[in-house]
Amino acid sequence: MINDVKKSAETKMQKTLEAFKNDLAKVRTGRAHTGILDHVTVDYYGSDTPINQVANVTLIDARTIGVQPWEKSMAAKIEKAIRDSDLGLNPAAMGDIIRVPMPMLTEERRRDLIKVVRSEAEGARVAVRNVRRDGNNELKNLIKDKAITEDEERRAQDDIQKLTDKYIAEIDKALAVKEADLMAV
Template structure:
């Protein structure tokens, strides 16, 4: 039972780390990347959906993303969603396609991106700590139901804390690498 809780904790913490690394890969360093728009949500007949579910997202060149909506009436909504996102992009529509040029990374823009990355890192840390809390509660419930001893519960909590420390260190390492990449000119 304790092994199940520990295995669950490690798997969930691993998923949090992988999600964080995926989010980091979306923060680009001056080059265009279609994944950059993955988390931009558009109002599509009353529900929010990602841009890539209502349009073709392609690379026009190394510094420009092209977004071609499948429905003409979505053009203005997609353009507004991209402009309102926290990415600092300024899209412009040209007929049936929206061009999203990537701004050159100024010192100020780099610092803004670092703030975004740090916020993502803190979200990942919180997620990992939430997993720790849930698993510790599971251990306490097992103890309360007299399925494990107090010593087993204590050892289980220590192991879960070791997983927590390990994955938070991984988040910090990935954050430091991304910050260095963003600050490199």
């Protein structure tokens, strides 16, 4: 029973860390990468569909993303979806390819992005702490049901705390790497 609680907590913390790293990948630096457009959706026959499911998304060069729609009629919709997204990008249609240049980041924009990244990190830390709280509550319920002793509960809480510390350190490490990446000119 105790092992189930610990395994469940560790799995949830791991998922939180992976979700945080995915969120970090969406915050753009000065370089182009195709993952930037992953959360941008376009209206495709009445349903919101990610751009990478209606077009080829490739890198043209280090600072430009190329989007080639599979259907010519989708080009204008894709261009509008990219422009309307919160990414601050200005796509330009050139024939059947939409070019999305990555603007240089100003010092002010870099600082704003760091604030965004830090708030994402704090959200991830809170999520890890919530997993710890849930695990500890499960342990308390096991004590009430007389399934485990108080000593076993105390040891299990210590183990869950060690897991919490480990995953928060991982989050802080990923945050430091992203901040360094954002501040690099």
